[in-house]
Amino acid sequence: MDTVSRPSLLSSGSADQPIALAAARSRRTRQGVVAWGNHRVTVGGDAPVRVQSMTNTDTADAVGTAIQVKELAFAGSELVRITVNNDEAAKAVPYIREQLDRMGVDVPLIGDFHYNGHRLLTDHPACAEALSKYRINPGNVGRGDKGDRQFAQMVEIAARHDKAIRIGVNWGSLDQDLLARLMDENASRVQPWEARQVMYEALITSALDSAKRAEEIGLNGNNIFLSCKVSAVQDLIAVYQALAQRCDYALHLGLTEAGMGTKGAVASAAALSVLLQQGIGDTIRISLTPQPGESRTQEVVIALEILQALGMRAFVPSVTACPGCGRTTSTTFQELAKQIDDYLRNSMPVWRTRYPGVENLKVAVMGCIVNGPGESKHADIGISLPGTGEAPAAPVFIDGQKALTLRGDDIVREFQVIVDNYIEKKFGVTA
Ligand code: SF4
Numbered sequence: 001m002d003t004v005s006r007p008s009l010l011s012s013g014s015a016d017q018p019i020a021l022a023a024a025r026s027r028r029t030r031q032g033v034v035a036w037g038n039h040r041v042t043v044g045g046d047a048p049v050r051v052q053s054m055t056n057t058d059t060a061d062a063v064g065t066a067i068q069v070k071e072l073a074f075a076g077s078e079l080v081r082i083t084v085n086n087d088e089a090a091k092a093v094p095y096i097r098e099q100l101d102r103m104g105v106d107v108p109l110i111g112d113f114h115y116n117g118h119r120l121l122t123d124h125p126a127c128a129e130a131l132s133k134y135r136i137n138p139g140n141v142g143r144g145d146k147g148d149r150q151f152a153q154m155v156e157i158a159a160r161h162d163k164a165i166r167i168g169v170n171w172g173s174l175d176q177d178l179l180a181r182l183m184d185e186n187a188s189r190v191q192p193w194e195a196r197q198v199m200y201e202a203l204i205t206s207a208l209d210s211a212k213r214a215e216e217i218g219l220n221g222n223n224i225f226l227s228c229k230v231s232a233v234q235d236l237i238a239v240y241q242a243l244a245q246r247c248d249y250a251l252h253l254g255l256t257e258a259g260m261g262t263k264g265a266v267a268s269a270a271a272l273s274v275l276l277q278q279g280i281g282d283t284i285r286i287s288l289t290p291q292p293g294e295s296r297t298q299e300v301v302i303a304l305e306i307l308q309a310l311g312m313r314a315f316v317p318s319v320t321a322c323p324g325c326g327r328t329t330s331t332t333f334q335e336l337a338k339q340i341d342d343y344l345r346n347s348m349p350v351w352r353t354r355y356p357g358v359e360n361l362k363v364a365v366m367g368c369i370v371n372g373p374g375e376s377k378h379a380d381i382g383i384s385l386p387g388t389g390e391a392p393a394a395p396v397f398i399d400g401q402k403a404l405t406l407r408g409d410d411i412v413r414e415f416q417v418i419v420d421n422y423i424e425k426k427f428g429v430t431a
Contacts, residue, residue: 024312027279029250032223034079034133034164036097039106041078043164043225043282044250048313050283051303052252053077054112056296059089059096066099068296073107074349075297076304076315079283081110081135084117090124097130108132110166114140114173118153128157133164133225138210139173151210155217164223167210170256171199171230175206200239203228204246211249224249225283229256233271244280253281260289265302272306317344317361320375320382328367328387336385336412337365340419355427363419364397373397381422383415398422 031045043050053072057065059082069080084090097109111131113120118141121128134154141151158165169175179202186198193201207226215221226249228239236255244251255271258264268286275281284306288299307313321337340363351358364379366372368387376382376397383406385394394406396418406414 024277024310025279027244029248029282030222032164032220032225032250034108034110036106036108036132037101039108041108044222047282049276049281049307050078051076051300051307052079052081052110052283052285053296053300053303054081054285054287055083056290057082059083059085060092062092062095062099065092066096066103069096069100069107069109070103070105071295071297072300073105075300077107077300079110079133080107081112081285084111084113084120084127084131086116087120087123090120090127093124093127094130110135113137113154115142117141118150121154121157128161128163131163133166134158135166135168136210137168137170137173138206139169139175143177148213151213152217155214155219158223159218159220164225165214165219166225166227166252167207167214168227168229168252169203169207169210171203171228171235172256174199174202178202178206178209196235200235200242203230203239204243207243208247211247221249225252226250227252227254229254229287231255231257233267236271237274240275240280241278244278250282251280252283252285254285254287256287258287258289261291264288268302269306269309273310276306276310276312314359316348316359317363319344320362320364320366320379322365322367322371322375324367327370328385330367330385330388332412333365333367333385336383336415339412340365340416343416343419351423351427354429355423356429358423358427361423361427373402377401380426381419383411385411 029044031047032043034041034043041050055065055068057068059065065082072080084093093111109131110133112135114137117136136151136154138151141147155165182198182202186192207228211224211226214224226243228243230236230239240251240253253272253275255268258268265288272281272284284303286299286302288302290296290298304315308315319337319341321333324334362379364376364382366375366382366384369384369390372384373395376384377400380399382397383394386392392407394411395402396404396406396415
């Protein structure tokens with residue numbers, strides 16, 4: 001197994017100096033806009049990091065795709081990508097847009113094109129218009145002069161319709177001519193780079209050269225976003241750190257093929273957290289393989305959780321719960337934490353407008369007296385449930401002060417009522 005030596009963190013730090021506060025660094029990129037109708041989603045610059053997702057329906061199924069786009073948007077996705085892979089899909093795009101507009105879902109749609117995007121966008125102008133942004137993979141637009149012409153054709157259509165584009169390079173479909181050229185150049189170096197480093201360079205060169213060409217063709221550079229996706233955490237960090245140093249385009253971030261379940265979520269969180277903390281990344285997507293029966297919206301939930309955990313954005317009230325240990329054999333706190341978490345999360349689509357700011361609410365549900373009162377005081381509302389052998393009483397803290405003590409068999413329901421009342425009082429908009 002590979003071992004990697006880590007630099008020592010020991011230094012002559014002094015307790016006289018305050019410990020620096022941790023916060024994500026800011027990296028100013030150009031700001032672009034992805035719009036549908038009056039709905040404008042700013043990307044880059046001082047805009048918050050945006051959440052994207054992608055459907056897995058057959059785009060030719062306009063109704064099924066519109067329903068999934070709506071679900072993703074309701075879950076919190078601010079941009080939704082759909083595949084546009086053939087004439088049937090391209091024909092369906094305006095109907096998907098129409099269905100969404102009719103449902104009042106104004107989330108911008110991004111068309112994902114490979115191989116035939118130049119033709120589909122040319123043959124289906126209504127598709128080109130209904131999309132708000134086109135994803136172009138420079139490795140899949142064709143080779144040589146033909147590839148250049150087809151790339152230019154897509155960019156010209158984007159410029160004509162005033163659409164943004166993402167130049168989305170992927171190591172699985174890297175421009176093979178470019179890679180071969182860089183490999184040849186590398187072979188003539190006195191000290192050749194590792195093959196992986198040549199691959200990094202090819203990813204970045206492909207993105208930057210394509211962006212330069214798109215600007216030369218006439219696209220506003222603010223509306224060009226870049227991505228260089230790979231599937232390993234350390235590769236992604238290395239590539240994006242270099243890419244961020246070499247351009248000021250807004251960057252779309254994500255591991256490609258992150259994987260399934262816990263593995264995909266953890267790998268994505270690990271890679272994205274490092275980069276976001278360094279100020280790198282203007283939009284994110286979690287490319288999660290859904291587990292059988294799992295909702296597609298799970299990739300949105302994880303993206304929101306990453307941004308919220310880093311303190312970069314707030315989407316849903318947070319519930320802090322202790323993990324439990326031998327001091328409590330009761331699972332009441334787990335059940336209560338789950339119930340409150342589900343309740344808050346499920347209520348958000350309605351609460352977003354009814355209770356502005358409710359996403360910043362913090363609730364604590366703790367299992368015993370050890371950390372219960374302390375943690376509860378740090379939350380807006382906290383409850384410290386009785387551990388094994390403790391008196392059957394659950395003090396409730398509101399805004400850091402002990403407000404009351406719940407007793408008896410109905411603690412769970414009574415606490416939910418307290419949370420409801422608090423939300424109404426603190427976040428309710430008075431007429
Ligand atoms: S709060 Fe109590 S029950 Fe929960 S982990 Fe800490 S000691 Fe254990």
